[in-house]
Amino acid sequence: MMKIVSRPLLAGAFLLALSSQLALAGTIEAVNHTKWAINHFSVNGQSAIDAIGPFQGGGGGGSYSAPSQWNPSMTVQVVWETGLGTEADSPFPVPTPPNLDNLPRDVARAKNRQYFNDRQEWFLKIKNLNKQHSRIVPLPAYTSGGKTCGITIHFMPCDQIKVTTSCYEYGHPNYPIKEPIHMKEPAVCTR
Structure with a gap:
């Protein structure tokens, strides 16, 4: 009888210990405070699956x-293309x-072919304006009493980012990032 009682207790203790180490999953969201489109982005290698237009929010496709x-040495790597x-x-x-x-x-x-070639050349020029970025921040x-709700990346002017795991929505008084959605790029960016 003792073995039957102790197995459930051991299993419960094991699950309790394991649950304190398990990750809490949520979506990858973004808020773009810049005039540039975010063509794609990822967090720690996990794609957010969404493009974000200038001065818009979005995401939710990746997890x-x-x-x-939480501990103070934790970082995330964000890779994105503008x-x-x-x-x-x-x-x-x-x-x-x-x-x-x-x-x-x-x-x-002949005119159609020339237009097609001109359009392809134009697309290449536009594609060459795209820039790759990577930051470890x-x-x-954790706000919200230790609870996390995924991660939200804020794309800021001068190719900077801010991140939060807050459960509040952008614009809520308790949301930790307060910058307005429409931000101007300064004439000179400092690092």
């Missing part, structure tokens, strides 16, 4: 697991489709 106990938010933001003129009305077939094909102390 992040925070250790159940690019233009819209075609209108392009510093290069967008190629205009040719008017092919009443043109002989061979002339229309401290994971702030």
Whole structure:
């Protein structure tokens, strides 16, 4: 009889000890405070699966697991790519489709081919404006009484980031990051 009673007690003690070490899972969210689009981003190698437009929030496609106990040496690595938010933001003129009305077939094909080539060249110029970024930042102390709700990355001007595991939504009085969504990039960025 003693063995039957002790096994459940041992199992319960084991599960209790294990639960204090288990990670708490949540989603990867983002708030973009810049004029640049966030084409893609990841946290500790886990893709957020979402692009975030200029001055917008989003995410929720990827998951992040925070250790159940916070300690001051914890960090996260955020990798992201920035690019233009819209075609209108392009510093290069967008190629205009040719008017092919009443043109002989061979002339229309040549104009269409030239437009296609110009458009491909324009896309390459735009793609070359994309920039890759990577930062390792401290994971702030858990707010919300030690509870975590995934992670939210704030993309700030000058390619800086802030992170939080707060369960409050951006804009709530208890949310730890207070910067407005629309932030201007300074003329000179300092590191």
